[in-house]
Amino acid sequence: MLTGVSLGPGDPELITLKALRVIREADEVIVPGENAGKIVRAYREPKVVEFPMGRGHEVAKRLAEEIADRCRREKIAFCCLGDAALYSTFSILAEEVLKIAPDVEVEIIPGVSVVFSALALTKTFVKKSLLITVDFEPEVVAVLKAKNSKEIAGKLREMGYEDLKFIERLHMDGQRVSDEIPNEASYFSLILGVKR
Numbered sequence: 001m002l003t004g005v006s007l008g009p010g011d012p013e014l015i016t017l018k019a020l021r022v023i024r025e026a027d028e029v030i031v032p033g034e035n036a037g038k039i040v041r042a043y044r045e046p047k048v049v050e051f052p053m054g055r056g057h058e059v060a061k062r063l064a065e066e067i068a069d070r071c072r073r074e075k076i077a078f079c080c081l082g083d084a085a086l087y088s089t090f091s092i093l094a095e096e097v098l099k100i101a102p103d104v105e106v107e108i109i110p111g112v113s114v115v116f117s118a119l120a121l122t123k124t125f126v127k128k129s130l131l132i133t134v135d136f137e138p139e140v141v142a143v144l145k146a147k148n149s150k151e152i153a154g155k156l157r158e159m160g161y162e163d164l165k166f167i168e169r170l171h172m173d174g175q176r177v178s179d180e181i182p183n184e185a186s187y188f189s190l191i192l193g194v195k196r
């Protein structure tokens with residue numbers, strides 16, 4: 001198993017209980033540099049693999065060659081600052097591992113992104129929309145309050161987001177995650193749209 005563990009934005013109190021459990025239970029914990037290392041070291045000694053700017057793919061490829069087969073039998077945790085799904089080195093590593101060993105189970109433990117920490121710190125409330133991007137052509141959009149799910153799905157498709165995921169009551173009783181968009185949904189629902 002290869003797990004991408006979110007460490008939060010740097011405040012050691014902003015790590016999740018689940019991330020801590022995974023870090024404690026892993027056979028090996030890897031961090032992409034000392035900022036992440038400092039957070040993990042409070043719980044156990046990680047292996048530090050530096051990902052210098054511009055050499056991320058090369059380092060990820062080499063690391064993947066080292067751990068891909070082990071991920072079949074062992075629990076390897078790769079820890080990232082912020083959230084491990086958002087612009088993270090974990091995404092490149094997971095891709096490289098799956099190229100070598102497509103049967104490896106990959107999971108992500110979500111966490112507090114620098115974006116949410118910055119909103120909180122500056123007391124900035126999002127009331128309509130929040131665009132998180134590096135290039136102003138977002139490849140993934142998350143539409144919250146997706147009660148009018150069909151209408152939202154239609155708009156997303158018009159905008160070129162063909163790959164849609166409907167998510168309702170996540171981590172609650174009656175959780176529903178589907179590629180099919182229902183006619184209507186409850187308040188606790190969101191739609192992710194991905195441009196491929």
Ligand SMILES: C[S@@+](CC[C@H](N)C(=O)[O-])C[C@H]1O[C@@H](n2cnc3c(N)ncnc32)[C@H](O)[C@@H]1O
Binds near residue numbers: 009084086088113115
């Ligand atoms: C590769 S992204 C990683 C984002 C991270 N996975 C997250 O969810 O917060 C790195 C970018 O996040 C922002 N960032 C990360 N940590 C930051 C910090 N402590 N202060 C300000 N910006 C930060 C910067 O824009 C930086 O270029």
